[in-house]
Amino acid sequence: MTSNKQQYVDWFRGSSPYIHSHRGRTFVIYISGETITHDGFPHLIHDIALLNSLGVKLVLVHGARPQIKQQLETLKIKSDFHNGWRITPAKILPGIEQAVGQVRVNIETHLSKGLINTPMAGAALSVISGNFVTARPYGVRQGIDFGFTGDIRKVNTNAIQQQLSLNNIVLLSPIAYSPSGEAFNCRAEDVATAAASALGADKLIFMMPAAGVQNEQKKIVHQLSLTEAESLSEKNNNDEITQLHLCSAVNACKKGVRRAHLISHETDGALLLELYTRDGSGTMITTDTYEGLRQANINDVGGILELIQPLEQQNVLAHRSREQLELEIEQFTVIERDGMIIACAALYPYDNHCAELACVAVHNDYQKQGRAGELIQHVQQQCRHNHINQLFILTTHTAHWFIEKGFIEGDLKQIPIQRRDMYNAQRNSKIYIKNL
Structure with missing residues (x-):
């Protein structure tokens, strides 16, 4: 098999856990107005169609800032902002509605394509738009009347979920409505955040110009806990659009969205890379047990x-004294829940870019919930950060679990000589190795 074909096969196989994991999940994807004008927008539509075919329930929320700006300039109407909010007097609302309507039709047109010999062939997507979002006036703030600028009041989750259950894609615009029959110009980020929170979405994804969130050293951060993201949102490390999206992502995660992603439309296939590869392509904010x-x-x-002693008594783990643990405590990673250590793992680096994974343990009450897998994932990230490219374990009881995690059986000759000298022949542990 040629190298290109093998790479494709390897990638496809590597994506299979994510395909299974994402099937049936609800993702809210925010598409900025800048994304819609980008040359790569048709490719993004193809990728969205692919997600739909893989069983992901999709709610799309589109922005329209550059389109509204262009439309108002064409109409020779001035538009003002205050604290990031557009002031919407009655005279400019028709121009905004026209621009938003044109963007919505543009997206629906792209999603309706199905020409033979194109990525959309046979997709037959159904796209549903409607009055799913209710708004109220943003009102008068600091003495400024924002007119028909809207603040999200409610999202009709029952109606949206009904459409999602029929495998339809729901498309939400930044125009929302009131029970009194008025239309309001809303921030698309707020629509996306409100929809994701109300639906209990598994992911909220922001497509934007920047490659991700920058830290204080102006480097892209690929993973953030909610606490870390909140801290960065209070700083001015990013451009205005990214900062707005970061704040929206933090707000959504606080309201129950498990993960938020900020990725760039400048990278072809960024959406697929973020969702179906181990390393992703942008910044992920997570509220799960990484916290x-x-x-x-x-x-x-x-x-x-207290956690490992029962496993030592069963000869699942090698014995460690309190004194040994105190000396080696810096090698351990733990998961703490309400002040209780419910899982742990240790990483012992050796020369030649190799390390041992040891003492993997999860409390009985919290097993089969993915915590051991999260520990392994975190340890592997540590290894990559420290340029460790091979991980090995010694086990007597859990060989199959490690095989499922990508480890392959090895022998004593394949581990560092320092570790070989400490090998306990009485335990007769099997050796498994994973190349990172």
């Missing part, structure tokens, strides 16, 4: 001992 995952400290020794 409780941290490096251990000396105060955790008692909790780790």
